Amino acid sequence: MASTLEKITSLAKRRGFIYPGSEIYGGLAGTWDYGPLGVFLKENIKYEWWRHMLREDHIYALDGAILMNSKVWEASGHVEQFSDPLVDCKKCKKRFRVDHLPRRTALRDLKDGPSACPECGGELTEARPFQMMFKTHAGPVEDSSSVVYLRPETAQAIFVNFKNVMDSFHPNLPFGIAQVGKAFRNEITPQHFLFRAREFEQMELEYFGRPDHADQYFDDICKMRMDWFLSLGIKKKNIRFRKHDKDELAHYAKQATDIEYRYGISEDGFSELEGIANRTDFDLKTHSEHSREDLQYFDEEKKERFYPYVIEPSLGLDRAFLAFLMDGYEEDKLGGERRVVLKLHPKLAPIKVAVFPLVANKKDIIEKAREVYRAFSRLVEGMRFRVMWDDIGNIGKRYRRQDEIGTPWCVTIDYQTLEDDTVTIRDRDTGKQERHNISSLDKYILEMLK
Numbered sequence: 001m002a003s004t005l006e007k008i009t010s011l012a013k014r015r016g017f018i019y020p021g022s023e024i025y026g027g028l029a030g031t032w033d034y035g036p037l038g039v040f041l042k043e044n045i046k047y048e049w050w051r052h053m054l055r056e057d058h059i060y061a062l063d064g065a066i067l068m069n070s071k072v073w074e075a076s077g078h079v080e081q082f083s084d085p086l087v088d089c090k091k092c093k094k095r096f097r098v099d100h101l102p103r104r105t106a107l108r109d110l111k112d113g114p115s116a117c118p119e120c121g122g123e124l125t126e127a128r129p130f131q132m133m134f135k136t137h138a139g140p141v142e143d144s145s146s147v148v149y150l151r152p153e154t155a156q157a158i159f160v161n162f163k164n165v166m167d168s169f170h171p172n173l174p175f176g177i178a179q180v181g182k183a184f185r186n187e188i189t190p191q192h193f194l195f196r197a198r199e200f201e202q203m204e205l206e207y208f209g210r211p212d213h214a215d216q217y218f219d220d221i222c223k224m225r226m227d228w229f230l231s232l233g234i235k236k237k238n239i240r241f242r243k244h245d246k247d248e249l250a251h252y253a254k255q256a257t258d259i260e261y262r263y264g265i266s267e268d269g270f271s272e273l274e275g276i277a278n279r280t281d282f283d284l285k286t287h288s289e290h291s292r293e294d295l296q297y298f299d300e301e302k303k304e305r306f307y308p309y310v311i312e313p314s315l316g317l318d319r320a321f322l323a324f325l326m327d328g329y330e331e332d333k334l335g336g337e338r339r340v341v342l343k344l345h346p347k348l349a350p351i352k353v354a355v356f357p358l359v360a361n362k363k364d365i366i367e368k369a370r371e372v373y374r375a376f377s378r379l380v381e382g383m384r385f386r387v388m389w390d391d392i393g394n395i396g397k398r399y400r401r402q403d404e405i406g407t408p409w410c411v412t413i414d415y416q417t418l419e420d421d422t423v424t425i426r427d428r429d430t431g432k433q434e435r436h437n438i439s440s441l442d443k444y445i446l447e448m449l450k
């Protein structure tokens with residue numbers, strides 16, 4: 001039987017959420033194109049994230065350049081960190097630095113490097129010097145002086161603009177800088193649909209505070225981030241925290257906890273959705289040393305100069321997108337018929353309302369339905385309140401189509417509408433229909449959205 005991930009992958013393509021990148025040329029592994037509905041769902045997730053981050057006025061927004069001076073990545077440790085020869089285990093997917101592996105005695109192994117995974121005995125990929133960052137050149141000359149990298153995380157743009165934001169706004173600690181943007185990693189094994197891609201988006205907050213308050217901020221941010229997922233409908237049983245052991249911490253982190261989602265791709269089903277780390281003063285210190293710019297904070301009251309600590313919640317937008325799709329996916333029975341339904345939170349649903357004329361050949365009904373459709377379309381400008389028109393096939397089929405893409409409400413204009421200006425509103429999750437007056441429709445829907 002197909003797994004939920006396989007069903008979602010197929011539904012996403014069929015219904016215009018996600019297409020494989022460069023598909024007509026055979027594709028490009030680890031790249032995905034967002035289709036018409038995918039764009040709206042992604043925008044809605046982004047909007048909710050920004051809304052959540054910016055609800056306090058000490059959080060500042062940033063949109064840094066993807067291409068940065070390569071000294072940024074030398075200072076951050078990324079150039080050195082990812083340039084060792086690496087091998088991946090094809091079975092358990094663990095990645096090893098070759099020089100950390102125990103040497104084998106077999107002649108072949110001594111010559112070519114170890115061939116078996118020390119953890120599970122699985123086959124290892126060939127060893128190669130592996131730089132996870134994509135490299136390119138800025139300008140017409142392709143030599144070592146023109147090398148630039150595609151950023152593997154958005155965070156560094158925040159650290160290198162720390163002083164700029166302080167100089168522009170003079171914030172007191174604690175304060176945060178938030179950013180959403182593309183990141184690129186030359187993953188050896190891109191896999192599991194959007195889960196591990198080579199091009200993806202991150203939504204990151206760097207929250208700067210006094211070192212002695214960092215543990216408290218870390219705990220508060222963990223709670224706040226979990227609450228965000230739950231408030232947008234992720235089921236409690238499918239999401240959890242996992243604290244990192246000391247030996248798995250990134251070079252910059254003192255403490256880290258992942259929020260994991262049950263994607264069903266690992267042994268116990270759970271894998272990383274969002275990482276939350278206490279990055280200490282590592283980044284500001286290292287950029288100060290390398291750039292010779294003083295990135296310390298000056299506390300006017302205490303007349304103290306110091307490097308703030310940083311708490312970073314870092315969420316992969318595409319992983320969130322996948323989690324919301326998987327969590328909403330259900331196969332149930334409604335009115336004795338089997339159906340596939342995406343029970344997306346209405347705030348995230350790409351289409352909020354579908355408008356149907358009951359029949360496609362009755363002029364009065366079509367005109368009235370068009371009127372309702374136009375009124376809804378004008379309700380909220382922009383991407384966040386999309387309305388869809390559908391007059392193809394029987395009404396049952398139209399409901400099924402909307403269920404499959406997660407539309408919370410379907411409005412049908414029928415014969416009775418011509419007499420009393422009422423329409424039916426059908427609820428996606430229950431299938432229940434209620435009659436409402438056209439004049440109160442927008443109020444009703446906006447109220448439900450709240």
Ligand code: GAP
Nearest residue numbers: 153155195196197200273274275314315316319
């Ligand atoms: N700034 C910290 C940082 O980048 P990370 O754990 O390497 O930390 C943060 O990445 C988040 O980015 C992950 O929790 C995941 O959601 C997302 N992410 C990382 N690599 C990814 C990939 N290859 N494809 C999709 N999302 C990815």
